[in-house]
Amino acid sequence: MVLPMTAAGNAPRTFAGWVGVDGNRIALVTESETAAAGFRAAHPGLREFDCRGKLVMPGLVNTHCHAAMTLQRSLADDIALMEWLHDYIWPFEARQTADDVALGMTLGVVEMLLGGVTSFVDMYYFENRCVETVERLGIRAMLGCNYFDSNVDEVMPQVEEAVRLAAGCDRVQIALAPHSPYTVSPENLLRGKRLADKYGLHLMTHISETQDEVRIVREKYGKTSVEHLDGLGLLGPKTIGAHCIHVTDSDIETLAARGVAVSHNPQSNMKISSGVAPVERMRAAGALVTVGTDGTCSNNDLDMFEELRTAAFLQKSATGDPVALPAWEALRLATANGARAMGYADGELGVVREGALADLIVVDLQKPHLQPVNDVVSNLVYCGKASDVDTVVVDGRIVVENRCVAGVDLPALYAGVAAAVARIKAGR
Ligand SMILES: CSC[C@H]1O[C@@H](n2cnc3c(O)ncnc32)[C@H](O)[C@@H]1O
Numbered sequence: 001m002v003l004p005m006t007a008a009g010n011a012p013r014t015f016a017g018w019v020g021v022d023g024n025r026i027a028l029v030t031e032s033e034t035a036a037a038g039f040r041a042a043h044p045g046l047r048e049f050d051c052r053g054k055l056v057m058p059g060l061v062n063t064h065c066h067a068a069m070t071l072q073r074s075l076a077d078d079i080a081l082m083e084w085l086h087d088y089i090w091p092f093e094a095r096q097t098a099d100d101v102a103l104g105m106t107l108g109v110v111e112m113l114l115g116g117v118t119s120f121v122d123m124y125y126f127e128n129r130c131v132e133t134v135e136r137l138g139i140r141a142m143l144g145c146n147y148f149d150s151n152v153d154e155v156m157p158q159v160e161e162a163v164r165l166a167a168g169c170d171r172v173q174i175a176l177a178p179h180s181p182y183t184v185s186p187e188n189l190l191r192g193k194r195l196a197d198k199y200g201l202h203l204m205t206h207i208s209e210t211q212d213e214v215r216i217v218r219e220k221y222g223k224t225s226v227e228h229l230d231g232l233g234l235l236g237p238k239t240i241g242a243h244c245i246h247v248t249d250s251d252i253e254t255l256a257a258r259g260v261a262v263s264h265n266p267q268s269n270m271k272i273s274s275g276v277a278p279v280e281r282m283r284a285a286g287a288l289v290t291v292g293t294d295g296t297c298s299n300n301d302l303d304m305f306e307e308l309r310t311a312a313f314l315q316k317s318a319t320g321d322p323v324a325l326p327a328w329e330a331l332r333l334a335t336a337n338g339a340r341a342m343g344y345a346d347g348e349l350g351v352v353r354e355g356a357l358a359d360l361i362v363v364d365l366q367k368p369h370l371q372p373v374n375d376v377v378s379n380l381v382y383c384g385k386a387s388d389v390d391t392v393v394v395d396g397r398i399v400v401e402n403r404c405v406a407g408v409d410l411p412a413l414y415a416g417v418a419a420a421v422a423r424i425k426a427g428r
């Protein structure tokens with residue numbers, strides 16, 4: 001069964017048929033047995049997968065995470081954000097090396113691939129060191145080099161190095177990632193914007209995540225975070241704003257008018273009690289809403305199936321409207337919309353369509369929680385699990401087959417991660 005999705009419009013419909021890949025593109029999407037036979041004849045040596053009883057669909061796009069924070073998963077939970085950052089997260093991060101971050105990134109990417117995520121937008125330290133990691137594992141990524149006022153001088157050369165390292169790989173984009181409008185000065189926000197413009201890069205930041213942020217920004221600049229960033233010229237179609245929870249109607253209009261991609265992270269928002277993003281109001285205003293997991297300390301996993309489900313549930317719960325964020329719209333946020341957030345044109349990624357990039361996943365529907373298939377989209381969003389994904393293709397390459405990630409020795413990875421975490425915790 002094939003779920004093509006579409007760039008816009010109504011609920012997607014499935015069909016029984018064939019999907020053919022040539023190089024890194026989808027070259028055939030058909031219900032015709034004759035067309036499939038023609039494709040087979042024109043491509044001798046083709047590898048074929050029997051997907052009867054399974055679903056072929058676009059890979060999921062996680063538009064906001066800190067993948068290397070897998071090393072800190074469950075390190076400190078059920079405490080307030082500031083205590084969490086100051087007493088646990090930042091001391092741990094201060095002892096991490098670039099190699100540790102690359103290792104954490106490896107674990108995060110493996111978790112995402114096994115959960116059907118074919119593209120992700122990251123925001124962390126040492127992203128220059130992670131270019132090689134991402135290239136090797138085969139996933140598609142936008143790596144955002146995070147900075148604060150305190151380390152901006154260190155990070156800017158890392159951005160330039162990362163741009164050079166990623167130049168030969170279309171799957172990897174580099175981006176500027178000032179942490180937030182309350183931790184980065186206007187001068188340094190503009191410094192990042194200038195570098196982004198120089199290389200044509202995206203820019204991402206946390207926007208209006210907490211009431212505290214709104215208060216601090218108002219006290220410092222007399223504006224909302226959106227007004228402040230907009231006044232600096234930071235908002236545009238190459239901007240990804242994570243969270244966007246505490247936004248006014250006028251902020252929403254601005255986000256929509258500038259073409260900013262909003263990354264909605266419902267599980268993180270619930271876990272650290274940040275609030276509920278007005279997703280339905282943002283969608284109604286025409287803003288590009290997408291879905292992200294955030295880091296594994298505030299979630300605590302990178303499971304986009306759970307995130308989709310939570311996004312739909314949370315909007316229904318918060319608005320009191322069971323019609324809010326229907327399943328197929330939630331799925332669109334995590335496929336076609338996510339692809340647009342990463343700069344891909346409509347129809348180029350996040351859809352199963354001839355000519356699109358071949359980022360596909362195969363979901364095994366032969367599971368008790370996915371039967372019967374009255375509505376496959378509802379099943380995916382309301383019952384789907386990361387572990388239902390059995391095959392993953394990124395850029396035309398098979399990176400997960402029978403739930404094995406190509407080129408990764410999982411026991412060795414887990415042992416390496418455990419050793420690194422023990423060393424960092426011991427302060428060695
Ligand atoms: C965003 S990576 C840079 C920096 O931010 C810290 N961080 C991770 N998650 C959050 C969050 O939800 N709010 C604020 N800051 C966060 C991370 O540990 C890094 O130090």
Ligand SMILES: [Zn+2]
Pocket residue numbers: 064065066206242294295
């Ligand atoms: Zn975040």
